[in-house]
Amino acid sequence: MTAPLDSSYCASTPPLPRRGIRPSWSDRPYYQTMPGRECYHCHQWVQENEEHNCWTTTEENLTADLSEDLMDAWERLRETASSFGEQRIYASHNSIMFSRSACYFFVRPKKKVLEVWFFLGRTLKSPLIRKTQKASKLKVAHMVHITHRDYVEPPLTDWLKEAFDSSERLSAKKSSKTTR
Numbered sequence: 022m023t024a025p026l027d028s029s030y031c032a033s034t035p036p037l038p039r040r041g042i043r044p045s046w047s048d049r050p051y052y053q054t055m056p057g058r059e060c061y062h063c064h065q066w067v068q069e070n071e072e073h074n075c076w077t078t079t080e081e082n083l084t085a086d087l088s089e090d091l092m093d094a095w096e097r098l099r100e101t102a103s104s105f106g107e108q109r110i111y112a113s114h115n116s117i118m119f120s121r122s123a124c125y126f127f128v129r130p131k132k133k134v135l136e137v138w139f140f141l142g143r144t145l146k147s148p149l150i151r152k153t154q155k156a157s158k159l160k161v162a163h164m165v166h167i168t169h170r171d172y173v174e175p176p177l178t179d180w181l182k183e184a185f186d187s188s189e190r191l192s193a194k195k196s197s198k199t200t201r
Contacts, residue, residue, distance in 0.1 A: 093170040105185040125188035135167040
């Protein structure tokens with residue numbers, strides 16, 4: 022049975038938010054009576070005593086729909102990066118991150134390309150670089166599109182190695198100034 026839409030019903034419901042601002046689940050009348058909580062990450066309503074894990078992104082999930090050429094390119098890229106040394110490789114949202122103490126490059130698998138972003142302490146000028154942007158005071162982010170495994174060779178591998186080698190220096194916190 023649905024509630025009648027009379028003035029008493031409308032007066033008890035909270036006003037709708039401005040366009041573009043999403044109300045939380047707890048502001049919605051239906052959920053005010055239900056036990057549970059809203060996940061701060063995915064904003065899904067989770068029932069009381071219900072298991073919830075919205076961090077199910079994995080490398081396999083992100084690369085599952087890649088074409089054969091892109092999968093070959095991804096495997097070669099991952100193998101090349103893994104050979105640089107000790108690091109952490111993990112999936113986060115729509116990207117696969119490669120990091121030491123901080124991320125030095127990441128890959129966003131798309132339908133037709135692998136979008137590779139890497140961080141250096143300088144700006145590169147090359148036809149391979151699609152876009153650059155300042156990531157911090159010291160870091161410059163560079164974007165490259167990879168469509169085939171043959172793109173995973175110098176100079177790209179040299180730039181990734183440089184990003185790996187310089188990531189500790191670029192991410193280090195400055196020591197506090199001494200007082201006189």
